[in-house]
Every structure is written in C-alpha cells, then in structure tokens.
Amino acid sequence: MKRLLACTSFLAVALTACQPANSDVIKIGFIGPLTGDAAAYGVDTLNGVQLKVEEINASGGIDGKKIQLVPEDSKCNGSDAATATQKLTGVDHVVAIVGGSCSSETLAAAPIVEATKTPLMSPLSSSPDLTEAGEYVFRDYPSDALKTKAMAAYFKAEGFTNVAVITENTDFAQGFRQSLAKDFGTFVFDEVVEPGTKDFRSLVTRLKSAEFDVFVANGQSPATISAMVVQLREQGLTQLAITHDAGQAEETITIGGDGVENLQAINVPSLGEETAFGKNLVEKHGKPRGAIAFAGHAYDAVGVLAQAIDEVGTDGAAIQKYLNDLTSYKGVVGDFSFDDNGDVVGINYKLIEVQDGKWVELRDAPVQ
Amino acid sequence: MQLLVNALIAGSLAALIAGGLAVVYGVLGVFNLALGQLALIGGYTTWWLYQVLHLPLGLSIILGLACGALVTWVTFEIAVRPFFKHHRFLPLVTTIAWSMILDGLILLVFEERPRSILPGLKHIYEFSGIRISLEQGLLILATLVILLSFAYVFHRTSLGRRIRAVVQHEHAALSLGVPAGLLHGFLFVLSGVFAAAGGIFIGIDQSLTPTLAFPLTIKAYAAIIAGGKGNLWGAILFAYVIALLEQLLVGVHWFGAFYVPAGYQQTVALLFIIVILLIKPAGFFGNSSRTA
Incomplete structure (x- = not known):
C-alpha cells in the first residue's frame, strides 16, 4: 500500500510537472447543460460567455493575455457537473469558472471549487441553498x-x-x-x-x-x-x-x-431584442433558445470576473476578496454587487405574461 | 373514469413499444436496447417533415414510420444479425453500443431542444365529464387497429403460420422451406415500426426530447418481463396494466384518507412487477419455452 501511495504521488508530481506553464492565456471554464431538456439555459449562457470573451480578446485581452474558454457539458445534473468541475480545476487549471445553470450543477461544483480555491460565478442558478454553498461560490442571478x-x-x-x-x-x-x-x-x-x-x-x-x-x-x-x-x-x-x-x-x-x-x-427583467446587448447577441449567435437575459447574466459573469482578474491577478483568493469588496459593477443586466454570501444585490423582479404568443412585461413585482 | 382514459393514452404508447419488443424476443430471443432511440427517430423525422418541410401530416407520419423501419433494418444488420446466433446475450451489448451512437446522431441531426409535432392545445371533446382530445382518441384507435391487424396476420394467415413455425423450431421450419432468416429481419423491422409509431405518438401528444429514449425502453421491458418474456399479448396487456396502475396510484383518494405522492408513481409500478415475478418467476403468462 505504501509503495502504491508513493508511486501515485510520484505520478501526481510528474503529471503536475508536465503541465505546460502556459502563462500567455487566462483559462476560464464554463459548465452548463449543453444537451438535454435544460439545454436552452446552457446554450444561451455559453453564447453570452463567448460574446464577452470575444470582446475582451478583440480589445487586447487582460493585461495582454487572451482569455481561453474551456466549455464543459454538465447536463443539468450534479454528477456530470462534478466530473466537469474536477476536469476544469484539476486538468485545465482554470482561473475561474462560469456556471452552472441548473442549481444541481452549481451545488455539485461548489465543494470542488472550495477545495481548489477557484472562484465560480453562476449566471443562472437561483436555489436558496447556494447562499451557503461556500466562499468561492458567487452568482449574478438572484436567489x-x-x-x-x-x-x-x-x-x-x-x-x-x-x-x-x-x-x-x-x-x-x-x-x-x-x-x-x-x-x-x-x-x-x-x-x-x-x-x-x-x-x-x-x-x-x-x-x-x-x-x-x-x-x-x-x-x-x-x-x-x-x-x-x-x-x-x-x-x-x-x-x-x-x-x-x-x-x-x-x-x-x-x-x-x-x-x-x-x-x-x-x-428578472428580460433584455429585449431592441436593447443594444440583445441586438449584438442576436447578430452574433442568432435568436436565443431561452431568453436574452440568460445570455446577459452570463455575459456579465465573465465581465465581472475579467475585471477582478485585471485588478488583482489570477490568484483565486485575491479574486474572491475583490468580488466581495466590489461596490458596484455596471453590467448589461443592471448595476450589481455581491453580499457576504456571494449572492447578487441590485437585480429586481418583473411580472411577465404570454400575450399573443409573446412574453410581455406587465409591471414590477416588488418583494415586499 | 378520466383516470381510465388517461391510462389508455399512456398504455397505448407503452403497448406499441412493448409489443414490438416482445415479438423480437419471442422469435429471435434477443433484447433490443436501442428501441427507445428508434422510437425517437420515428418521432423526430415526422416532426422534421411536418414542421420544417411543411409536408402534410399524414405523409409525414408515413415517411416517419418508413425512416424508423430503415434505421431499424440498419440496426438489425449491424448490431443484431452478425451476433445473435453466437450467443443471445451478445446483441444486448451491441444494441446498447448502437443506442449510444443513435443518441449522438439524434443530438447531431435534430439538436437537443424539445420538439412537438403538434404544439399547443388539441381539439378537446367532453363526454359526461371525461375530456379527451381528438388526437388522443385517434392515437388510441390507431394502436388498437395496428395491434389487432397484427394479431390477425399472426393467427389467421399463412405468413403468421410461418412465423409461428420459426418460433417453435427454426431448423424444422427451414427444412420445410420457410425462409427463417428473412422472417427474422422482417419481424425485427416490424418492431422498429411499432416503436417509431410510439415515438410519433409522443411527439403529437407531448414533446420529444433526446433524453427520452432510455426511460421508454425501460418501461417497455417492465411490461414484457411482467407479462411473460416473449408472450406478445402478455406484454401488451401489462403495458396497459402498468399505465393504469400509475394513474390509479396517484389519482385515487386511497381509503378516503390519503393520496400517494406523485414521486412514487413509477416506483410502485415497478414494485408491482417485482411482486409478480416473486409469485410467477416466468412472468404472468410466461411458460418455460419461448413463444411469440
């Protein structure tokens, strides 16, 4: 047993050593349901993520480094999300992760990103359980x-x-x-x-x-x-x-x-096709499968992470502290910040109804 | 009564798939685990022809069935025929592998989003408090017609006699000039057509999703195992029985005191099958020799 342990730890060291010290890109992981019933969320959020990544890279990247996106399909379930997160943190060594969409995915990813100190920003998960999921788990989508x-x-x-x-x-x-x-x-x-x-x-x-x-x-x-x-x-x-x-x-x-x-x-407020972001998204990625707002939250998730990396570098703990201290980020979904639990502050609700085959915003839906 | 109608709707769908499965098991002695995928291919093709190419619905359904038959034939040639004579469990593995390939193809061709052949509300009719849509009524009828005409062919024609001969003793049938190999292929394709009809059924009544295939296969297996492996009528009967059980279980106010939570719907139906197998290990209508 001891020998086996020694062998595996040697192997682990050797493998880590083999990791190319590729410092000219910043890797950001993505998890979300790209197949299955819930694929609309994954496809739309991935489109939003890609849109922001392309924009950042086109304007020179972060400190001259391009962002490299590593997307994984987590199929709206915990086990696939855990596998994907293990791969992103253990093999790809991503700086941060955007995802998951389904709360099952994000809840399963949470303990892994906690252990590896990888900040995770969910663009769509809204389960109240995520509030307590960990220090490195953030979301720009309200609980x-x-x-x-x-x-x-x-x-x-x-x-x-x-x-x-x-x-x-x-x-x-x-x-x-x-x-x-x-x-x-x-x-x-x-x-x-x-x-x-x-x-x-x-x-x-x-x-x-x-x-x-x-x-x-x-x-x-x-x-x-x-x-x-x-x-x-x-x-x-x-x-x-x-x-x-x-x-x-x-x-x-x-x-x-x-x-x-x-x-x-x-x-949350839907971003219409007439908004600047909506136009841009439809032009680059076509009509959304679910809603433009899904892509909008994902777009802002990358945006706020990129801003953090730009300010404090790629260290997970530093990014985590920066996000907690952030006073306001100006995103396409609104101006928001994060509370001590990593939950978003500043996004409001609307009452929406299907009228003549279209979703129409009726009015605000106040919390009180 | 509404529950009975609900059970007829869900049962007809399961009966189509289970019936095809039972025929194949009865004659070839193999389990086809790609059947759920074949059902989806039938459904998706019909959706594509009707919703994207705007062909008439009837023609779309016929072409959907034809496409189901074609893919089933390919399945037979690739995953079943080269193997089933060596050992009847080999196709179990090859059809699982094939089902995964088909899963991938469905995702590639039809994308991962849910599809409905006839979206929206159907034409609802109400008879003394029971509500059923025109489409559902037609689907129940179509299933009965398909199954009854198959029964007629099977028991009343010379083709049916030949099939039964192959089931009883393949070599004896061959020596009497019955083309057993051809009949194997024919029946396998027929089971695929039944499955494709089931897939079209789902696409019309509800919506199709690529992840639906495996649960479909499992339901059909439950029916044929409970009904007695290879016993066609047992399988069809139990497809309806399981559907009825699922409906009664959550729909009835048991002993005037409580409702069974809907989450247990499938569990209890499968528990029922375990009980049947404990009492009659060969299935309810099963006997030791294979029949179709």
Whole structure:
C-alpha cells in the first residue's frame, strides 16, 4: 500500500510537472447543460460567455493575455457537473469558472471549487441553498428566496389564498417550492414528480376536484412546464397559471403554443431584442433558445470576473476578496454587487405574461 | 373514469413499444436496447417533415414510420444479425453500443431542444365529464387497429403460420422451406415500426426530447418481463396494466384518507412487477419455452 501511495504521488508530481506553464492565456471554464431538456439555459449562457470573451480578446485581452474558454457539458445534473468541475480545476487549471445553470450543477461544483480555491460565478442558478454553498461560490442571478417573496406578495395582493403547486424533483424546483411555502404558507395541492415527467394527467384530474385560485408550474425546464400548463388547459381548468425563470423561455411558447397563452411568470427583467446587448447577441449567435437575459447574466459573469482578474491577478483568493469588496459593477443586466454570501444585490423582479404568443412585461413585482 | 382514459393514452404508447419488443424476443430471443432511440427517430423525422418541410401530416407520419423501419433494418444488420446466433446475450451489448451512437446522431441531426409535432392545445371533446382530445382518441384507435391487424396476420394467415413455425423450431421450419432468416429481419423491422409509431405518438401528444429514449425502453421491458418474456399479448396487456396502475396510484383518494405522492408513481409500478415475478418467476403468462 505504501509503495502504491508513493508511486501515485510520484505520478501526481510528474503529471503536475508536465503541465505546460502556459502563462500567455487566462483559462476560464464554463459548465452548463449543453444537451438535454435544460439545454436552452446552457446554450444561451455559453453564447453570452463567448460574446464577452470575444470582446475582451478583440480589445487586447487582460493585461495582454487572451482569455481561453474551456466549455464543459454538465447536463443539468450534479454528477456530470462534478466530473466537469474536477476536469476544469484539476486538468485545465482554470482561473475561474462560469456556471452552472441548473442549481444541481452549481451545488455539485461548489465543494470542488472550495477545495481548489477557484472562484465560480453562476449566471443562472437561483436555489436558496447556494447562499451557503461556500466562499468561492458567487452568482449574478438572484436567489429564489427573493423570487418567492415577490410571488407571495403578488398572490396576497391579488387575494389568492388557495395555491396549487406541481414541482419537478430537482434541486432548483424543490428549493423554490420550500421557499415559496415559507413565504406564502401551505398549499392546497402540493405534488412532486420525477424529473422529466411529461404526463401530468392523473394529477390534473385530481386538480379538477380541488379548489384553487392559482396554479404554480414549478418545473425545471420549458418542456415540463409547458406540458403541465397545456394539460391543465386541456382539462378545461381556466385558473391563472404562473411560473418562474425556468418557464419564461421562448421554448415554452414553441412547444405549448396557444396552450400557454396568459401564462404568467415572476422573473428578472428580460433584455429585449431592441436593447443594444440583445441586438449584438442576436447578430452574433442568432435568436436565443431561452431568453436574452440568460445570455446577459452570463455575459456579465465573465465581465465581472475579467475585471477582478485585471485588478488583482489570477490568484483565486485575491479574486474572491475583490468580488466581495466590489461596490458596484455596471453590467448589461443592471448595476450589481455581491453580499457576504456571494449572492447578487441590485437585480429586481418583473411580472411577465404570454400575450399573443409573446412574453410581455406587465409591471414590477416588488418583494415586499 | 378520466383516470381510465388517461391510462389508455399512456398504455397505448407503452403497448406499441412493448409489443414490438416482445415479438423480437419471442422469435429471435434477443433484447433490443436501442428501441427507445428508434422510437425517437420515428418521432423526430415526422416532426422534421411536418414542421420544417411543411409536408402534410399524414405523409409525414408515413415517411416517419418508413425512416424508423430503415434505421431499424440498419440496426438489425449491424448490431443484431452478425451476433445473435453466437450467443443471445451478445446483441444486448451491441444494441446498447448502437443506442449510444443513435443518441449522438439524434443530438447531431435534430439538436437537443424539445420538439412537438403538434404544439399547443388539441381539439378537446367532453363526454359526461371525461375530456379527451381528438388526437388522443385517434392515437388510441390507431394502436388498437395496428395491434389487432397484427394479431390477425399472426393467427389467421399463412405468413403468421410461418412465423409461428420459426418460433417453435427454426431448423424444422427451414427444412420445410420457410425462409427463417428473412422472417427474422422482417419481424425485427416490424418492431422498429411499432416503436417509431410510439415515438410519433409522443411527439403529437407531448414533446420529444433526446433524453427520452432510455426511460421508454425501460418501461417497455417492465411490461414484457411482467407479462411473460416473449408472450406478445402478455406484454401488451401489462403495458396497459402498468399505465393504469400509475394513474390509479396517484389519482385515487386511497381509503378516503390519503393520496400517494406523485414521486412514487413509477416506483410502485415497478414494485408491482417485482411482486409478480416473486409469485410467477416466468412472468404472468410466461411458460418455460419461448413463444411469440
């Protein structure tokens, strides 16, 4: 055993020594779901990341060094995200990581980036559990703890007392469900289904005999959320249906068609195609799969990391301290900073609705 | 009653795939683990022809089935025929490998986003409180017609007699001039067409995603194992039984006291299969010799 240990440690030293001391590029890793039901998030965030990286490199890089992007597919699940993060930190030795999109990914990556002191900036994960995930875990996307407060406040303002929820059993959707229960109170109908379920007919049949004012489609991806809402409508239930950022995507409308008309969502402000960033993104990468805002948060994630590297260099601990001390970063999604837990401060919520096959912003959705 | 209709919808889909699987197991004695992918190829091709090329829906479905048949034939030639005579477990490995290749191809050709052949609301009809869409009704009917016409061919025609002869004793059938090799290929392709029909079914009723393939295959296997391996009618019956169980389980207010949480829907259905196998290890309609 001792010999084996000696051998492997020798091997480890030899391998580390073999790492080319390539100091003329700055490697930034990316993790996100590039395949599967949730691919819309991964593809859009990667496009946002690429856009910013190209811009920085075109203007000379950081201190004359070009950024090299290392993207990995983490498929919206923890195990693939852990493998990808191990590879990025252990093999590629990236300076920082942008990702993941699904909260399961970011939660799985967290212990690895903590151990290797690699700052991670999630552009899309919103699970409240991430607040406590570690010192090196940041996000420029607000926690669901705030989003559920906004939703609960909306329900109270509208006088909704009976809330029905169907939840997909993923870290993100479960986090949202528990957080909403804490802010709103008990639900009259509260069911959790396996990830990827598309047949909600038996549950909807039960909903027909339940009394509820509003239905919360708490899925993980546009595919499941549109399936819930369409099957609800097919059974003739006309109550208001509402979802969150996972559902507020173009794909929800392409799959759900007229079945998702008047579906509402509480989400961060969407960046329209008419904004300068939206125009630029569509020109370079085509229409977004999900939403321009996904790419916007990813774009800013690279931006704020690049600014940190520019100021303090590539040391993980120094970048972490810089981000915590940052007073305000001027991004395309707004001016933001980070609190002590690495959660973003300064991004507000909107109430959004599908009207004539398009997502339309109705008004602000205040947290209080 | 609505639950019964829901079960018919989900069961028809599972029955198509399980039926094809059972025929192949009954005749060739091999498990085809790429069946879920073949279903997706049928569905995706139909989606592409209808939504991208704007061909008429009927033609798209026929071409989708044809494409499913073509890919199934390639599957047979590459992953099954060279191997199944050596050992009947070899295709288990080769079809898994092939399924991964197909997974990659589906991603490459149709991209990873979810697709729906008929997006949006369907034409809903209501009969005494039961709501069903026109499309779902047609799909249930189509499944019944497909399965019944297969039953007719199988039990009432000379082609069916030849198939049954190959099942009973391949060499004896060969010596009587029954082209066993040809029939093997034919049945395998037929199972792929059934699967492709199932894929089109999903694409019309819900939406297709590339990750759907494996769960589809597993459901179909559950049905054929519970029904008695290789017993076609057992497999089809149990596809419906499992679907009904899943619906009843979460849809019924048990003993007027509680609902089973929806997360246990699949678990309990599979538990039911374990119980059946404990009581009848060869499956519910199974016997020691293979039949189709």
